[in-house]
Amino acid sequence: MRTSIARTAAILMLLFASLLIGSSTVSSQGSDPWVSIITPLSDDVLNDNSIYIGWEGDAVAYYAVELDGSGFENVGQETEMIYHSMAGGEHVFRVKGYGDGGGSYVDSVRFTVDRVRPGMLAYGPTGTEVSVRSNITFTFSEMMDVDTVNIEIYGLSGEMMWADNSVTLYTALDLEPDIGYQVTVQGKDLAGNDMAPFRWSFLCIDRGIYMGHVVDLGGRPIPNVRIDLQDNSTILTDQDGAFTIGSKWGAQVLEISKDGFHSREVEVFVEADNVVYGDPIQLDRAPSEQGLNMNAVFVVLILALLLSAFVLFAVVKVGRDTGLLPEE
Numbered sequence: 089m090r091t092s093i094a095r096t097a098a099i100l101m102l103l104f105a106s107l108l109i110g111s112s113t114v115s116s117q118g119s120d121p122w123v124s125i126i127t128p129l130s131d132d133v134l135n136d137n138s139i140y141i142g143w144e145g146d147a148v149a150y151y152a153v154e155l156d157g158s159g160f161e162n163v164g165q166e167t168e169m170i171y172h173s174m175a176g177g178e179h180v181f182r183v184k185g186y187g188d189g190g191g192s193y194v195d196s197v198r199f200t201v202d203r204v205r206p207g208m209l210a211y212g213p214t215g216t217e218v219s220v221r222s223n224i225t226f227t228f229s230e231m232m233d234v235d236t237v238n239i240e241i242y243g244l245s246g247e248m249m250w251a252d253n254s255v256t257l258y259t260a261l262d263l264e265p266d267i268g269y270q271v272t273v274q275g276k277d278l279a280g281n282d283m284a285p286f287r288w289s290f291l292c293i294d295r296g297i298y299m300g301h302v303v304d305l306g307g308r309p310i311p312n313v314r315i316d317l318q319d320n321s322t323i324l325t326d327q328d329g330a331f332t333i334g335s336k337w338g339a340q341v342l343e344i345s346k347d348g349f350h351s352r353e354v355e356v357f358v359e360a361d362n363v364v365y366g367d368p369i370q371l372d373r374a375p376s377e378q379g380l381n382m383n384a385v386f387v388v389l390i391l392a393l394l395l396s397a398f399v400l401f402a403v404v405k406v407g408r409d410t411g412l413l414p415e416e
Contacts, residue, residue, distance in 0.1 A: 119147040121187035123195045132199045135279035139201065141181055142168040145193075148185035155181050176201045202279035206230050208286045211271070216291040219361045220265055224257035226286075230277050237275035244269070265337045265360030266294035296337050296358040300366035301330040302344060310371060316343040333358065342369075350374050 123145040128134060144167060145151065152160035153169060156179055163169070169181075182196040211226040213219075224241065231253050239248065239257055246259040263269065270289040276282055302313045302325050309329030316322050317333065318340055325331045333340070337360035345351035349371040356366055 119187070120191050121148045121185040121193045122146045123148065123151070123183055123185035123193045125181070125183060125195050125197045128197060128199045130197050130199070133202050133277075133279040134199060135201070135203045135281050137173060137203075139171045139174045140168065141171070141197075143183050143195065145185040147187050148193075149188045150186055152184045152186070153182065154184075155179065160184055174201050176203055200279070202230075202277065202281065204230075205281045206232060206275075206277040206283040208273070208283075211273075211286070211288055213290050214288060217293040218263070218290045220263040220292050221361065222263060222292075223259065224271060225255065226271075226273055227254040228275075228277075228283070229253070232283075233276045233278055233280070237273070240272040241269055263292045265292050267292055293361045294337055295334060296360050297363045298333040298335070298340070298356050298358045298366060299330070299363060300333075300356065301325065301328065301368055303329055303368045303370055304349075305370055305372055307368070310346060310349070313344060313346045313349075313371070316345075344369060344371065346371065348374055 123143055125141065125143045127140065127142050143151075148165075150162060150164050151166060152162045154160045155171070160182075178198065178200045180196060180198050182194055184192050184194045186192045207229040209227045209229050213222045213224070224239070224246075234250060237248070237255070239255075241257075244259050244261070244263075246257045249256045249258065268289055268291045270287060272285055272287045274283055274285045302310045302315075304310055309325075309327075311325055311327045311329060313325040313329065313331075314322060315325070315331055315333075317335065319335065323331055323333070333342075333356075335358050337358050340356050340358055342354045342356060343351070344354060350373075352369075352371065354369055356364070358364060
């Protein structure tokens, strides 16, 4: 009886052990290992001196890691790595999880280390004769975090338009002539590196062109009209009565004269960095000197005739009154 009970107990123990072994085998073979890198994210740009890489997994007996194809290294159950003074540039990190049943799973991430501060490759406008209709443009040395880029120009505002790492600021208003502008640009690149404030200055052009023509009251062009400018220079109209002035922007007073015409002063407005086509300027003809002389002779003759008639009348009257001349 006791032998039968012992034999039964042994059989039950063997059955229980076989169930445990079978359960363990099913568990290890039925759950495949899985790994996922948590940080950094794919295509991240980092500027830290120490680069932290973390991951998580499931059904993993141990992990192995690899940086830039250097070969996998067993790190046991560790789920993070810290790399100090990692070289700048693009890197690829891979982590492989090995399961108890012999399976494995690999995850990878590609990221960039950038500790170089951004700079300015090109900018404009520059110089002392900048068009008042210019836009502000500049190009960074690398891609920037657009939300951090700031541009300051005293008295100006506008809309920034991006094209890769280049920016154009379309100003709301034209620039002012004869004014010096200073531009300050600053911001951060995608890795968060600060760019030192970059400054440059320029001066807008203060000159323009005025084109006009001089005509008589009948609309006929008058050639060789003298036009004296405020800067003491003088120009003449051409055969079509046309003239061109290049001068400082603003109001200009022109003194216009020609023999045989009444002189006059005309105020025109010159726009900076622009061509203004003015209305015709009319000159009224003045009486000629010969005409004046003939008129004077005519008047003198009339006065002489009237005087002679008066004298003759007076002599006749006196002669008749004194009896020296007979009555009619």
